Amino acid sequence: WVFVWEKGYQETDSVVSSVTTKAKGVAVTNTSKLGYRIWDVADYVIPAQEENSIFIMTNMIVTLNQTQSTCPEIPDKTTICHSDSNCSANSADTHSNGVKTGKCVPFNETVKTCEVAAWCPVENDAVVPKPAFLKAAENFTLLVKNNIWYPKFNFSKRNILPNITTTYLKSCIYDARMDPFCPIFRLGKIVENAGHSFQDMAIEGGIMGIQVNWDCNLDRAASLCLPRYSFRRLDTRDLDHNVSPGYNFRFAKYFRDHTGNEQRTLIKAYGIRFDIIVFGKATVLCDVIVLYCMKKRYYYREKKYKYVEDYEQGLAGEMDQ
Amino acid sequence: WVFVWEKGYQETDSVVSSVTTKAKGVAVTNTSKLGYRIWDVADYVIPAQEENSIFIMTNMIVTLNQTQSTCPEIPDKTTICHSDSNCSANSADTHSNGVKTGKCVPFNETVKTCEVAAWCPVENDAVVPKPAFLKAAENFTLLVKNNIWYPKFNFSKRNILPNITTTYLKSCIYDARMDPFCPIFRLGKIVENAGHSFQDMAIEGGIMGIQVNWDCNLDRAASLCLPRYSFRRLDTRDLDHNVSPGYNFRFAKYFRDHTGNEQRTLIKAYGIRFDIIVFGKATVLCDVIVLYCMKKRYYYREKKYKYVEDYEQGLAGEMDQ
Amino acid sequence: WVFVWEKGYQETDSVVSSVTTKAKGVAVTNTSKLGYRIWDVADYVIPAQEENSIFIMTNMIVTLNQTQSTCPEIPDKTTICHSDSNCSANSADTHSNGVKTGKCVPFNETVKTCEVAAWCPVENDAVVPKPAFLKAAENFTLLVKNNIWYPKFNFSKRNILPNITTTYLKSCIYDARMDPFCPIFRLGKIVENAGHSFQDMAIEGGIMGIQVNWDCNLDRAASLCLPRYSFRRLDTRDLDHNVSPGYNFRFAKYFRDHTGNEQRTLIKAYGIRFDIIVFGKATVLCDVIVLYCMKKRYYYREKKYKYVEDYEQGLAGEMDQ
Numbered sequence: 017w018v019f020v021w022e023k024g025y026q027e028t029d030s031v032v033s034s035v036t037t038k039a040k041g042v043a044v045t046n047t048s049k050l051g052y053r054i055w056d057v058a059d060y061v062i063p064a065q066e067e068n069s070i071f072i073m074t075n076m077i078v079t080l081n082q083t084q085s086t087c088p089e090i091p092d093k094t095t096i097c098h099s100d101s102n103c104s105a106n107s108a109d110t111h112s113n114g115v116k117t118g119k120c121v122p123f124n125e126t127v128k129t130c131e132v133a134a135w136c137p138v139e140n141d142a143v144v145p146k147p148a149f150l151k152a153a154e155n156f157t158l159l160v161k162n163n164i165w166y167p168k169f170n171f172s173k174r175n176i177l178p179n180i181t182t183t184y185l186k187s188c189i190y191d192a193r194m195d196p197f198c199p200i201f202r203l204g205k206i207v208e209n210a211g212h213s214f215q216d217m218a219i220e221g222g223i224m225g226i227q228v229n230w231d232c233n234l235d236r237a238a239s240l241c242l243p244r245y246s247f248r249r250l251d252t253r254d255l256d257h258n259v260s261p262g263y264n265f266r267f268a269k270y271f272r273d274h275t276g277n278e279q280r281t282l283i284k285a286y287g288i289r290f291d292i293i294v295f296g297k298a299t300v301l302c303d304v305i306v307l308y309c310m311k312k313r314y315y316y317r318e319k320k321y322k323y324v325e326d327y328e329q330g331l332a333g334e335m336d337q
Numbered sequence: 338w339v340f341v342w343e344k345g346y347q348e349t350d351s352v353v354s355s356v357t358t359k360a361k362g363v364a365v366t367n368t369s370k371l372g373y374r375i376w377d378v379a380d381y382v383i384p385a386q387e388e389n390s391i392f393i394m395t396n397m398i399v400t401l402n403q404t405q406s407t408c409p410e411i412p413d414k415t416t417i418c419h420s421d422s423n424c425s426a427n428s429a430d431t432h433s434n435g436v437k438t439g440k441c442v443p444f445n446e447t448v449k450t451c452e453v454a455a456w457c458p459v460e461n462d463a464v465v466p467k468p469a470f471l472k473a474a475e476n477f478t479l480l481v482k483n484n485i486w487y488p489k490f491n492f493s494k495r496n497i498l499p500n501i502t503t504t505y506l507k508s509c510i511y512d513a514r515m516d517p518f519c520p521i522f523r524l525g526k527i528v529e530n531a532g533h534s535f536q537d538m539a540i541e542g543g544i545m546g547i548q549v550n551w552d553c554n555l556d557r558a559a560s561l562c563l564p565r566y567s568f569r570r571l572d573t574r575d576l577d578h579n580v581s582p583g584y585n586f587r588f589a590k591y592f593r594d595h596t597g598n599e600q601r602t603l604i605k606a607y608g609i610r611f612d613i614i615v616f617g618k619a620t621v622l623c624d625v626i627v628l629y630c631m632k633k634r635y636y637y638r639e640k641k642y643k644y645v646e647d648y649e650q651g652l653a654g655e656m657d658q
Numbered sequence: 659w660v661f662v663w664e665k666g667y668q669e670t671d672s673v674v675s676s677v678t679t680k681a682k683g684v685a686v687t688n689t690s691k692l693g694y695r696i697w698d699v700a701d702y703v704i705p706a707q708e709e710n711s712i713f714i715m716t717n718m719i720v721t722l723n724q725t726q727s728t729c730p731e732i733p734d735k736t737t738i739c740h741s742d743s744n745c746s747a748n749s750a751d752t753h754s755n756g757v758k759t760g761k762c763v764p765f766n767e768t769v770k771t772c773e774v775a776a777w778c779p780v781e782n783d784a785v786v787p788k789p790a791f792l793k794a795a796e797n798f799t800l801l802v803k804n805n806i807w808y809p810k811f812n813f814s815k816r817n818i819l820p821n822i823t824t825t826y827l828k829s830c831i832y833d834a835r836m837d838p839f840c841p842i843f844r845l846g847k848i849v850e851n852a853g854h855s856f857q858d859m860a861i862e863g864g865i866m867g868i869q870v871n872w873d874c875n876l877d878r879a880a881s882l883c884l885p886r887y888s889f890r891r892l893d894t895r896d897l898d899h900n901v902s903p904g905y906n907f908r909f910a911k912y913f914r915d916h917t918g919n920e921q922r923t924l925i926k927a928y929g930i931r932f933d934i935i936v937f938g939k940a941t942v943l944c945d946v947i948v949l950y951c952m953k954k955r956y957y958y959r960e961k962k963y964k965y966v967e968d969y970e971q972g973l974a975g976e977m978d979q
Contacts (some may be wrong), residue, residue, distance in 0.1 A: 034544045034571035034612060036584050040431045046453070053405055054435050054455050058603055063384040063705040064588035066390055084695055110829070112683045112797045114696050133686070134696050148811055157431045161581065163544070163572050168439050172573050182580050186432070223676045223805070250676035251805050252814050259824050260803065263678050266699050267706035271593045272913045280701055291676060291709065330460065355865045355933060357905050361752045365775070375756050375776050376725055378908050379924055384705040385909035386713055388933065412886045478752045482902065484865070484893050501973035503901050507753070592914045 027301075029168035031230050031292040037070040041156030045149060049078060055150060062267060062285060068292050072156065072203065074218035075148040075286035079139040082268075082280050087136035088123040089113060095129040103130035112301045113138040139266075141284055148218035148286070154204035157189070161199065162334065163241065164230050166298040171234055175199050197242065201226070203288070209249040220262030221286040223250040230296030241298075250291060263289060284337060348622075350489035354615040360392040362477030366470060370399060372508050376471060383588060383606060389613050393477065393524065395468040395539035396607035400460040403601050404588075408457035409444040410434060416450040424451035434459040439515040460587075462605055469539035469607070475525035479508065479611060482520065483564065487619040492555055495518050496564045510646050511566065518563065522547070522610070531568040541583030542607040551617030571612065579586075584610060669943075671810035673872050675936035679712040683798030687791060693719065697792060702928060704909060710934050714798065714845065716860035717790040717928035721781040724910075729778035730765040731755060737771045745772035755780040781908075783926055788927070789858035796846035799831065800932060803841065804885065806872050808940040813876055817841050817885045832887065841885065843868070848932070852854050852889040862904030863928040865892040872938030883940075892933060905931060 043055040044271040058064070060073040089095035097103050097120035105118030110197070114134025123129040132138065165172040177183070177197055188198035192209065206224055207214040225248045232241035251263065264287070354530055356450040364376040379385070381394040410416035410433070418424050418441035426439030434624055436457025444450040453459065483496040497506070508518035511529065526536040546569040553562035572584065585608070685697040700706070702715040731754070732736035739745050739762035747760030756776025764770040774780065807814040818827070819839055830840035834851065848866055849856040867890040874883035893905065906929070910922040 032546075032571075032614065034546065036544065036572070036610075038586065042429045042433055042435055044429075044436050050456070056434065056455075056456060058589035058601070061586075062707065064606075065383065065586045065610075066709060067387060067390045067610075069709045070619070108684045108686075110797070112684055113698065114684055115686050133694070134684070135698060135700075155431070159581070161572070165569075165573075166569070174573065176580055178578050180580055185580055223678065225674075225676065249809075250807070250817060251678070251803070252807075257820050259818055259822055260801070261825055265680065265703075265707045268700035269591045270911045270913075272593075273593070273597075274595055274914070274916055276915075280700070285706075289678075289707070289709075293674065344937045353867075353892075353935065355867065357865065357893070357931075359907065363750045363756055363776070365750075365757050373775070377755065377777060379910035379922070382907075386704065386929075386931075388708060388711045388931075400777055412976070476752070480902070486890075486892070486894075495894065497901055499899050499903055518878055541705075590912045592912075594914070594918075595916055 027168070027299065028058075029166045029298045030168060031296040031298070032295060033230075034163050034166045034226075035068045035292045035294065036158045036161045037290070037292065038161075039070060039072060040100070040158055040159070041153070042148050042198055043068075043152035053252055060150060060153070060274060060287075063289075068294075069289055070158065070225075071285075071287055071289045072153055072158075073285045073287040074150050074153045074221065075145055076150070077139065077141050077144070077284040079137065079282040082135040082137065082156060082282055083277065084133075085136045086114075086117055086131050086133050087138060088121045088129040089132050090138055090140050090142070091127050091129050097128055098128050108132075114191070118185065118263060122319060135280065135282065137282060139282055144286065146219055147215060149219055153288075154202075154214045156203045158203060159185075159199060160201065160228070160292055162228055162292070162294060164296065166232075166234070166258060169234050169300060171232075171238070171241070171298060173230075173238070173241060175228065177242070178239075192245075194274050196245070196273045201245075206247050206290070207249070207288070210249045215248075219286065221264050221288060222262055224248070225250045225291050226290055226292045228292065228294045228296075230237060230294065232296065232298045234298050234300050262286060348489070348620065350487045350619045351486055352487040352615060352617040352619070353398065353488060354551075355452050355484050356389045356609070356613045356615065357482045357648055358389060358613065359482075360393060361479045361480070362474065364471050364477075366471075366472035370401070372587075373633055381471060381474070381608075383608075389615075390610055391479065391610055392610045393479075394475045394604075394606045394608040395471050395542065396466055397471070397652060398460065398462045398465070398605040400458065400603040401480040403456040403458065405454075406457045407435075407438055407452050407454050409442045410453050411459055411461050411463070412444055412448050412450050418449055418451050433482050454488075456601065456603065460603055460605060460643060465540060465607065467540055468536060472536060472594060474539060475523075475535045476610075477524045479524060479527070480506075480520060481522065481547060481549070481613055483549055483613070483615060485617065487555070489552075490555050492562070493561070493652055494551075494559070494562055496549065498558075498563070513566075517566070522566075526610070527568050528570070528609070531570045533570050538570075538609060540607065542585050542609060543583055544612060545569070546571045546615045547611055549613065549615045549617075551615065551619075553617065553619045555621050574624055578631065583607060586594045634645075669810070669941065671808045671940045673936060673938040674807045674809060675870075675872075677710045677805045677934045677936065679932070679934065680711060680801045681714060681798055682801070683795065685792045685794035685798075689791075691722070692872075695869045696833075702792060702795070702929075704929075707923060710798065710936075711931055713927075713929055714795055715927045715929040716792050716795045716863065717787055718792070719781065719783045719786070719926040721924040723921065724777040724779065726775075727778045728759055728773050728775050729776050729780060730771040732764045732780055732782050732784070733765055733769050733771050739770055739772050750774075770922055777922065777924065781924055786861060786928065788861055789857060793857060793860055795860060795930075796844075796856045797907070798845045798869065800843045800845060800848070801827075801841060802843065802868065802934055804870055804934070804936060806936065806938065807875070808874075811854070811876050811942060813874075813880070813883070813940060815872075815880070815883060817870065819884070820881075834887075838887070843887075845923055845930070848889050849891070849930070852891045853893050853912050859891075859930060861928065863906050863930060864904055865894045865931050865933060866890070868932055868934045870934065870936045870938075872936065872940075873936065874940045876940050876942050903930060 022038055037059055038059055046052045061073055100120050101118050103120050108115045114132030117131045117133055118126050119131040162175040170205045188195055188200045189200045205215040207217055227246045229244045266284050268282045271279045273279055339465055350545045360378055360535055367373045383392055421441050424437050424439050424441050427435045435453030438452045438454055440452040442447050442452045486493040509516055511522045525535040528538055548567045550565045587605050589603045592600045672931030681699055688694045704713050734812055742762050745758050745760055745762050750757045759773045761773040762770050762774045804817040830837055832840045832843045846856040869888045871886045894963055908926050910924045913921045915921055
């Protein structure tokens with residue numbers, strides 16, 4: 017009896033999944049440094065493709081036209097100096113932008129800092145832009161394409177359901193109540209659904225989980241096996257313990273100037289990484305006497321349309337047999 | 338007795354795995370836009386490295402020398418206009434390439450469209466090249482290096498088996514019947530083994546799963562624990578429900594012209610992403626009386642070379658004890 | 659009784675996790691080819707961001723200023739020729755750098771090889787730099803941020819523990835004995851902890867696993883649920899079977915020369931990929947009579963601070979009930 021309760025009535029399988037994503041949307045910025053500028057997908061998705069994840073840049077600190085040379089460090093308590101004797105040559109700690117030359121040089125009219133050999137000028141990331149530089153990202157959309165497969169039952173399905181047309185896919189937006197099967201999400205709504213503010217999150221970045229749940233009772237019609245979406249901020253933050261918040265990383269675009277010297281534009285990119293997490297278990301019922309579930313499943317399959325209403329309580333319908 | 342049947346005879350462990358991949362191959366293209374051109378690994382693998390996945394570009398739409406400026410949108414039902422009043426300034430929907438300036442301008446001699454501030458000229462992706470631009474990718478090869486570890490049994494192995502030599506690895510190609518342990522796969526054969534046409538898939542792209550199964554009975558000799566490869570198209574397609582097929586994404590290469598202005602080449606890359614999916618369970622036998630399997634395992638280990646032929650049926654040999 | 663032993667006393671849950679990483683450190687190199695040069699994060703982390711993984715370049719072979727043209731292949735047994743008849747035009751095998759033009763041309767004063775249409779000059783990777791080009795990477799640091807969540811128990815935590823301050827995070831370095839909860843790792847120490855030599859590994863590259871174990875008994879205080887780090891080289895190497903060792907890949911930086919022609923710098927990057935592997939199981943105790951553990955858990959929760967010392971042996975305290 018114990019055995020029956022534990023395993024006898026259910027054969028389960030875990031999901032195999034593939035995910036692709038595609039962002040859409042255009043933003044405009046107008047700053048003294050970069051002028052009027054349009055940002056599209058190729059500018060703000062970094063890297064261009066990943067396996068189960070997509071990063072959308074929402075904020076940034078740009079350092080233009082860096083070259084390999086020497087320049088003063090950004091002032092802080094380890095870099096401010098009064099004379100060359102404060103700057104030991106060839107040393108670098110892990111927070112430096114470069115390697116000290118041994119000289120103490122003027123950073124501006126009032127402050128002197130140790131000179132470094134580095135990509136110069138060095139980045140000054142003391143102030144994070146607020147509101148976020150690409151705050152318009154709130155209205156960008158994200159198409160998630162997800163194919164799943166239950167190997168044991170050889171059952172596969174995609175989240176673009178059979179009744180979804182190309183026209184519908186061009187205009188729909190996911191909404192938990194009104195449009196729960198549209199696979200296109202507005203970025204602002206994803207964050208909001210998880211109980212956070214997009215504009216707050218956009219400043220320092222963070223990680224959002226888009227969870228796709230494919231729990232399915234395969235004794236029922238295949239059309240009843242449907243994805244359920246939920247959203248969760250994965251970099252949980254205690255308001256009272258806000259050490260090392262958000263998400264950012266640095267990358268560079270490399271150029272040659274007209275004399276052939278290498279230059280780069282360094283970008284400290286803040287943004288939201290959307291991790292698509294697919295989970296699910298498929299179950300098929302079987303009874304104690306028929307130990308090999310698969311055979312039984314075909315028998316149930318034949319009956320499934322008749323009994324479908326009885327299965328609403330999961331195992332309940334079967335227990336009476 | 339029930340308990341014994343369920344768990345008593347087996348201790349299992351799930352696999353920990355690391356994967357690296359390396360593509361090889363060169364393609365030639367000759368088009369009016371790009372001229373005669375050679376494509377190698379650094380050109381068609383994007384991004385250059387990923388964790389369990391590799392993307393090979395097989396087709397593309399290139400838009401050369403885009404700059405930040407204004408230009409007419411590509412004609413479609415939302416962009417075609419007759420006068421400026423059709424183009425509301427500063428608006429952008431998620432499918433736009435840029436932000437409307439409010440002007441209605443000639444796209445060509447017969448059609449006018451709304452002007453946008455954008456990376457100009459905007460991409461025209463109405464026609465996907467057919468056959469695929471890099472159709473020669475069919476003959477590219479993919480080396481998959483996979484190390485696995487069963488922590489509970491401290492058993493590790495790699496898919497480059499001990500008997501594989503450097504010379505063999507330079508020339509072998511995986512073949513399910515002739516060469517099932519060569520870890521180098523011809524891209525065309527991967528797709529074919531999954532029952533699809535490479536040249537069809539190359540046009541709009543897709544996702545292929547390379548499954549590596551390491552199910553092992555560790556009571557047997559370590560040399561009998563071998564990888565088994567299988568292939569599966571993960572973006573399953575219903576022929577009768579072909580909404581949003583394939584796999585593509587956009588990326589850009591940024592340049593400076595001789596006056597220092599930023600330019601970019603935008604590439605809409607279609608291609609095949611190969612996801613390497615490693616799975617497996619190791620089992621070690623133990624009997625009812627010895628509840629702590631590990632101890633028993635060492636005992637079995639000592640006997641394994643003697644009994645190895647008896648284990649062909651898995652559990653059979655042990656049941657008689 | 660069997661049932662009780664198997665499942666009755668424990669409700670378990672598997673971990674949901676998000677990981678971000680950030681490397682810090684600067685290296686100096688001075689070679690005849692590249693001159694004196696500083697390397698920072700934007701130069702040696704490729705790609706700039708990944709989901710559970712970070713690649714740090716430690717060694718490289720650079721081929722500067724490649725253009726699309728024709729040039730002799732690197733000499734090896736398939737490329738050396740004596741006359742044009744040895745070089746069949748338009749052929750390319752998977753190990754070629756380009757497509758044969760059909761000519762046999764001088765590679766240097768003594769050797770002739772087949773000419774190829776390719777990115778020229780072709781890369782010569784016969785000699786891997788030793789010691790590693792960026793050997794200073796040993797002192798780089800890696801901050802790992804990891805948030806976990808046990809959905810069933812709605813328990814979440816991050817590896818930056820509540821008592822960690824911003825000041826501490828700026829200076830601490832993980833040490834298994836002295837500082838086991840500092841989430842910042844020195845690269846050299848990670849490799850050393852796994853029993854390998856960083857400088858050896860840096861030459862040809864490899865894969866390191868940083869394992870974060872969150873096994874927790876949630877009947878105890880949340881503050882006792884702590885991450886435990888361990889390190890493991892994932893590309894296990896037999897010294898006596900050293901076929902295809904290490905980890906490397908190729909990428910290119912694309913430029914335009916002053917006449918607008920495309921050039922690229924090809925980099926064969928050797929380095930260490932750090933895969934962050936998070937695992938863990940949360941358990942909550944319950945007894946035979948109360949089958950639905952969750953209800954019981956709240957009851958235990960209330961008692962947990964009182965009983966916490968009794969739980970040191972895991973299940974022991976509960977068995978007596």
